[in-house]
Amino acid sequence: MNTRFDNVPNRRAIVDRRALAEEIAAIATDDPALLRRDAIGKLKDALDAGRAEIARRLADRPSRGLEAANAQAFLIDQLLRLLYDLATQRLYPLSNPTASERLTLMAVGGYGRGEMAPFSDVDIAFLTPWKQPPWAEQVIETLLYSLWDMGLKVGHSSRSLDDMVRQAKGDVTIRTALLEGRHVCGDVPLYEEAIGRFKAEVTHGTERQFIADKLAEREARHVKMGDTRYVVEPNVKEGKGGLRDLHALFWIGKYVYDVDRAAQLVDVGLFTPAEYKLFHRADNFLWAVRCHLHLAAGRAEDRLTFDMQREIAERMRYSDRPGKAAVERFMQYYFLQVKTVGALTGTFLTHIDEQFAARGRRFGLPQLRRRPRKLNGFVLERGRLALPSDDFFVEDPVRLIEIFHLADLHELEIHPQALRAATRDAKLVDDVRTDPRANALFLDVLTSPRDPELVLRWMNETGVFGRFVPDFGRVVAQMQFDMYHHYTVDEHTIRAIGLLARIERGDLAAEHPLATAIMPQIVSRRVLYVAVLLHDIAKGRGGDHSILGAAVAQKLCPRFGLTRAETETVSWLVRYHLLMSATAFKRDLSDFKTILDFTATIQSPERLRLLLVLTIVDIRAVGPGTWNGWKRQLLGDLFEAAEEVLRLGHKQRGREERIAAKQEALAEAMGWNEAQMSAYVRRFPEAYWIAEPDDVLAHNARFVASVGDAQLAIDAQVYAERGATLVTVYAADHPGIFYRIAGAIHVAGGNIIDARIHTTRDGMALDNFLVQDPVGRPFDDEGQLTRLRTAIEDALANRGKLVERLKAKPLPRMRADAFRIEPNVLVDNRASNRFTVVEINARDRPALLNQLAHALFQSKVTIHSAHVATYGERAVDTFYLTDLTGDKIASGPRLKTLERRLLDAAAGKPLDEAA
Template identity: 60%
Template sequence: MSLPAIPRQRAILDRRKLVAAIDDIVAEKGAADGRQAIVEQLRTALDAGRAELERRLVEKPGSGHESAHGYAFLIDQLIRIVHDHVIEHVYPVANRSKGERLALIAVGGYGRGEMSPHSDVDIAFVTPDKPTSWCEQVIEAILYYLWDLSLTVGHSSRSLNEVTRMAREDITIRTALLEGRFLWGDQEVYEAASRRFWAEVVPGTESRFVSEKLAERDARHRRMGDSRYVVEPNVKDGKGGLRDLQTLYWIGKYTHRVKSARELVDKGLFTQEEYRSFRRAEGFLLAVRAHLHTLAKRGEDRLTFDLQREVAARMNYADRPGKSAVERFMQFYFLQVKHVGHLTGVFLSHIEEETQERSRISEFFSALKPAKSVEGYPVQADKIAAPSDDWFQQDPIRLLEIFAIAEREGLEVHPATIRIARRDSGLIDAKVRKDPRANELFLDLLSGRRDPETVLRWLNEAGVFGRFVPDFGKVNAQMQFDMYHHYTVDEHTIRAIGLLSEIERGNLAEDHPLASEMLPLIQNRRALYVSVLLHDIAKGRGGDHSVLGAEVARKVCPRLGLDEAETELVAWLVRYHLLMSATAFKRDLSDPKTITDFIAEVQNLERLRLLTVLTIVDIRAVGPGVWNSWKRQLIGDLYENSVERLRLGHKAHGREKRVAAKKEVVAEMLGEQGNLVQSLDDRFNDAYWIAEPEDVIAINLPHYEAARQAGHALSIHAQFYEALGATLVTVIGEDHPGLFFRIAGAIHLAGGNIIDARIHTNRVGKAVDNFLVLDPLGKPFSEDQQLARLKKSIEDALANKIDMVPRLAKRPLKQTRAEAFHVAPQVLFDNDASNRYTVIEVNATDRPALLNRLTRAMFEASLIINSAHITQYGERAVDTFYVTDLLGGKIVAQERLDKVKRALLDAIAAGEPENAEAA
C-alpha cells in the first residue's frame, strides 16, 4: 500500500534540499558534533511542512483526505531522511550481514496514510531474526531523532517470528499490522512479514476477528454515551465516528483481502453510491479532526462547545434565519455520522450472512420447516424482509407497511431491506403522504404497543421518516447549541416517544409513578403520541417553536387521520408543552394565583393529564441526569394542586381543607412530638403550611421548638433530603434585611448551589428559611463533614466573621463548559402572576455566586424576598423571586421598576468574564 499522489510535494517538504543540508553539516562537523544542527534542520522542515498543510486546509477547509495524506507524507519523508542519515553517517557498515537488515513499517492510522496534525506516529521495526547490536543502535538513534522533534511515537521492535506469534495472540497487534505499509529500509523483510501475516495469522480466524472487533466497537460506544447524537461528540471514537468507518475497513480487509475501501464495492459489500457516502463521511470527519487538532494545538478529538463554533467558522459555515452557523455545521456533522450508521448496518448484514456457519444437519432440518411469512413478507430468524428488490417500487406505501408490521409483530427489519428502503425512500411523494392507508400505517407505528422507539429509529435511518413527515426531516440531525439539550432534535423526539411507550407498558412505574397511574385514564391516546412527535417539530425556524409547532400540528394532524377535536388538542399541547415545567420550576406553587392562572389555560382534567405526561417525557428525554427527584416533586405538586382546584373549584374552601389535612399528616409523622402542631399553631400562618411539604414541616417544627427552648438566636440545620435528592438547609433566627443574600453567599463559599428557597417570617418575627442545595455537579451534600462545612459557613456569614464580597471574588469555580456560551441577560417583571407579590424573573448565563449578587442587589434596592425558585437549563440560569417593598406592597411605579432592573443587570454584569461575547 502506498500513499495517494500528494499535490505540490516539495512545498510540503523538499527532500533533496533537506538531505543536502544534512550532508553539508556532516561534512563540516561530523555526525556526532553536528547532531543538534541536524535536529534544527529537521524541526524547521517539520514546522514549515505543517504550516503549508495548515494553509492548504484553510484554503480548502473540507479537504480531509488531502490533509490526512499530506501529514502522512510529511512524516514519511522525515523518517526516511532520518533513517538514511543514521545508517550512512551515524552507524555506517560497509558490508552488512544477513542479520543486519531492518524494515520500517508504518502501522495503524499512520499505515493507512490518515494522519491528523497531532496524530501519534506508529512504527514497527522488523528484523529477519533477533535484532543484532547494529539494528538496536539504529532503531534507538532513529527514535531519539523523532523524540527530539517532539513527535509522539508508538513503536515496537520485533523479529519476523515474534511478529507472527504476537499477531496470533493479540488483536490490537493484528489490527495494526493489517494496515501495515512499507515505510523504508529493507523491502524484502517487509514483504516476508506481510506474506507470513496473510498465510499464518489470518486464515481460519476471520469469524473471530469480526466478533472481537464488533465487541470492541460496542464497548467503545458504551464509553462514549452509546448514541451518535450526543451534542459534544468524539470525532474519532464516538458512535458514527472515524473509528467506526475504520472498523468496517478492517473487517472488509481481513475477510476479503481488499487493499482499499474502494474494493469493497467489487466484493458486493457496498454499492457504488454507498462507497461514495463512505468517502464523503470519511473526508468530512478527517477535515473536522484536522481543524480540531490545529485549533487545540494537540491531539484533541472531542468536538466540544467552545471548539464547535471555531471549526464551523474555519469550514465556512454562515448564519441563516433561525439557524446559527454552528448549528448548521453540527447538523451536517450528525447527518454524516447517520450515514456511517447506515453503512455499518448494511456492511455487517453482508458479513453476518457470509460468515454464518451452519452444519448440514441444521440445514436439513431448516429445509423441512416452511418459510414463515407475515402479510406477504418473508420472516427468518425474527427478521422481516422485502420479498424482492423492486418490492417498494411496485407500491411505495410498503415502505411504511414493513416497519408498521415489524413493530406490531416484534420483528427486526432486515438490514438488507433497510438498504433497499433507503435507496427507494425518494418514492415517497405528495401522493403517498396524502394516502389514508399510508397515514394509518404510520400512526399505528408511532403509537405502537411493543417498541415504537426502535422501529422509528430504523425508519429514520432509512430516510423514510423525514420523507413521509417533511417537517420532521427538517429537524433531522439538528442540534441546539446549548448545554441543556444532550441530543439532536430528532433523536430527542424519538427517545421521548420511547419513554412514553415504556411508561405505558408499565416498565417505568418506579421512576414515573404519576405518569404510570394516569396513562390508563387518558382518553386521547393517539393525540398524546402525535403531540410528542410534534412538540419540537418547529425548532430552527427563527421564531417561538411552540407557536410555530401548533401551526404545523393543524396541518399534519388531519393528514394523519385525526379528527377536528384531536387536531385542536394536539395543537394546544404543542403550543403549551412548556407551560407546566415553566409554572412548576419558575413559580411559587403555594401562591393561589399560580394555580388559578395555570388552570385557566388547562381547563379540564384530560388536558392536565396529557400535558403532565408530555412534560415528563420531554424533560426526561433531554438527556441523562436532567430529570431528578426535585423536578418530579414539583411537577407532582402542580398536578395535585391543579386536580384539587379543578374538583373543588373555589380556592378558599380548598386551601382551608389542605392546611387542615397537612396538619393531621404532620402530627402523625411527628409521633410523640405531634403536639407541636397545636402548640406552635400561633406561630405559623397558612402560607407556610401551603408552601412547605409535610416532611419538611416535620423537620422544621422540632428544630424550631428546640431553638425556642434553648433560647438560641440562630439555629442552622443541614441534612440530606433523600426524597428530593438534595440537601435541605434550614436557617431559623431573627429576621433582618439582607438575610437571604448572606446565606446565599455562604452556601456558595461552602461549594453549594441553591436550587430552591422558601423564605418565611412567622407571626413573632422569626425567619424560618428552607434552602435546597446541590454541589456544582448536581449531587447532594450527604457526608457529615460536608454538612458541617455548610453550617459553619452560614454561621460565620451571619455573624459577620467573614468579609463576603472579597471572599466570593477569590473563589470563582473552575473553567466550565458554560464559558463557551453567553446568555443575553434579561429581567422581567410580572404584577399579574400573584395577588400579593411582584414576580421578578431573571435570565442570565449561569455564573458562580450569581444568586448572591442578585439577592444583594434586591436588598440594596429595599426589596423583601418571600420566595425564590432557581432553575438551570444548561448554561442558562432562570431565577424567579416573589418580592414586595419594605411595606409589603407590590412594586408598581415604572421608575422604581427601571431602577431595580438596572441594579439587577449591573449585578449580572459584575459576574461576567471580561471577554464574554453575545452568542
C-alpha cells in the same frame, strides 16, 4: 511506486526530502552527538514548516479533510526515512551485516492507513527477524529519542517476527494496528515476510472471531460515549457515527477480503458505488472537522465542544441563514454525516453477518422474535422481512410505510437489502403522503404498544420518516446550540416516544409512579403519541416553536386521520407543552393564584393528565441527568393541586386537605402530641407546608427542635433524591440575610441550585438551599461542609467584607461562556395576589444568585421565596417580593430602578456597595 499519497498535490512544498537529505549530508562533523543535534534541528524546522503548509492549505480549502490527513502522514513518512538513513548510514553503519542484523520500520494504526490529524500520535512498529541485536537496539533508541526531541508523541513497539505473531494472536488491539501495517523504511524482504506470516498465521481462519470482537468493542465504545450519534458535544473520533466507526468497517473488510483501500469494498460487494460515495463524503468531512479541531486547540482534541463548534463552523466557512445560525447549520451537516455512517454501518455489518453466520447465530445485531406469517406480499428470508423483487416499492409506494408497520406488528427485523432499497426509494413516499392507508399504517407504528422507538429509528435512518412527514425531515440532525439539550431534535423526539411507550407498558413505574398510574386513565391515547411526535417539530424556524408547532399540528393531524377534536387537543398540547415545567420550576406553588392561573389554561382533567406525561417524557428525553426526584416532586405537587382545583370547581379545599395530611404525617414522624404539634404549626405560615416535601418538613422539624432557642444554627446533609446537599439555615430574620447566605455558599465553593425561604411568625428565618459542587455533585466533603458553615456564620455576623471576598474569588471559566445570552428581567404584578413576581433570565455562572439577591437587598424589598432553575447554560431565577411593609411593589419608578439593578447584576457588573 507507492501511490498512497497521490491525492496530495505539490508534495515537495510540504517537505523536500532530497533537499533535506543534502543538508544533513553537508553537516561536517564526526561527533555523533553534534551530528544528531544539528540533524534534529533541521528536521524539527521541516516538521514545523510542513505543518504550517498543511494548515495553510486546509484554511484555503477547508473541506478537504482526507487530503490534509494524508499530507500529515506523508510529512511524517519523509522525516522518518531521513532519520532512519541518518541512524543506519552515519551514526551506526554496518559494513557487513549478519542475517539477524536486519530491521524494518512499519507505520501502524491510522498512520499506517496514511491518515493523521495535526497532533496525532506517530504509531510505529520495529521488526527484527529474531531476538533484537545490539545494532538494532541502538538504531531504535536513536529514532525514538529523535522523534521525542522533535516534539512528536510516539506510540511504538519493538518485536521479533515470532513475538509479533504470538502477540497479535492474543490481543485484538495489536492485531488491528498491524492489520494496517505499511512499510516506511528498512528491510523490505523482512517486511514482506512479516505481512505474509501475519496473514497466514494470524488472520486466516479467525475472521469470525475478529468481527465479533470488533462489534463488541464498538458497542462498549458507544456506551462510553453516550450510546447515540446525536449527542450535542460529539467526539469526532470515538463517538457513535464518528471516524472510528468508519475505520471499523474498513478493518473488517480488510481482514476478510484483504483490501488495501476503502474503495475496494465496492469490488467485493460490501458497498454499492453510491454507498461508497456516501462513505467517502462522510470520511472526508469528519477528517476535515478533526484536523480543524486539532489546529484550533493547538493539541490533540477530538471532542467537538460548544466553544469549538463556533470556531470550526467559522473555519469551514459556514454562514448564518434566516432562523439558523452558522454553528447550527454546521452541526446539522455534521449529524447528517454521522447518520449516514450509522446507515452504512448497519448495511455493511449485516452483509458480513450473512456470510459468516452460523445457523441461527449472528454477530450481536438487534434480534427480535420471529414469527413467520403471510405478510402482504413481503417475504421472510432467514426470519427477516425482505422484498420479493427489487421494484416492489416502485409498484406500490405505500409499501415503504407498510414494511415498517409489519416489522412492528410481527416483531421482525428488516433485511438489510430491504432497508437499502427503502433508502434508495424513499423519495417515492412523496406520492403517498396523503394516502389514507399510508397514514393509518404510520399512525399504527407511532402508537404501537410494542417498541415504536426502534421501528421509528429504522424509518428515520432510511429517510422514509423525513420524506413522509416533511416537517419532521426539517429537524432531522438539527442540533440546538445550548448546554441543556443533549441530542438533536429528531433523536430527542424519537427517544421521547420510546419513553412514553415504556411508561405505558409499566416499565418505568419505579421512576414515574404518577405517570404510570394515570396512563390507563388517559382517554386520548393516540393524541398523546402524536403530540410527543410534534412537540418540537417547529424548532429552527426563527420563531416560538410552540406557536409554530401548534399550526403544524393543525395541518398534519387531519392527514394522519385524527378527528377535529383530537386535532384541537394535539395542537393545544404542542402550544402549551412547556407550561407545566415552567410553572412547576419557576413559580411558587404555595401561592394559590399560581395554581388558578395554571388551571385556567388547562381547563380539563384530561388535558392535565396528557400534559403531565408529555412534560415528563420531554424532560427525560433531553439527556442523562436532566430528570431527578426534585422535578418529579414539583410536577407531582402541581398536578395534584391543579387536579384538586379542576375537580372541585376552583375551591381551595384540596389545599387545606393537603396541608392537614402533611402536618399529620409530620406529627407521626416526630412522635409529637397534639399540643407540641399545634405549637409548632402556629409558628409557620400556610405557604411553608405547601412548599416543602414531607421529608424536608421532617428534617426541618428535627433540626429546629434540636437547636432550641439558638439564634443561628446551620445544618447540611446529602439529599440523594436531588443529587445535592440540603443546607438548612435557622437564624434571626433580618434584611439581607438571603443574599449574605447565598454569597457565603459561593465563597465556600458551593453552587445553589434551589432555594426556599421561610419566615416564622416569631421572627426566625428557616431557609433551605440545595447545593452542589462546581461539577454538579453533592457538596459533601467534611472539609467543604466545615468551610460552608464557617462562611455562613461569618457572613451573618458581618465578620469581614463579603463583597470583597466575592471579588477576590476568581470565577472559573465555564462551558456556558461559549453562549451569548442577553440578560432579561420580567416583572409581573398579576401572577400573584400578594406578591410581585420577578423572573430573571441570564447566563448561568457562580455567585449569580448572590448578586441578584444583593440587588434586591439594595432595592429594599423583602424576598418571600426564590425559585432557581437552570437549563444548561441558562439560569432562570424567580423571586416573590413585597416592599418592607408587606405590599406589592406597585410604583412605576421603583419597579424601573429594581429592574435596572437586576439587569446589572444579571450581566455580572461588579458589586459596588460593601456588605
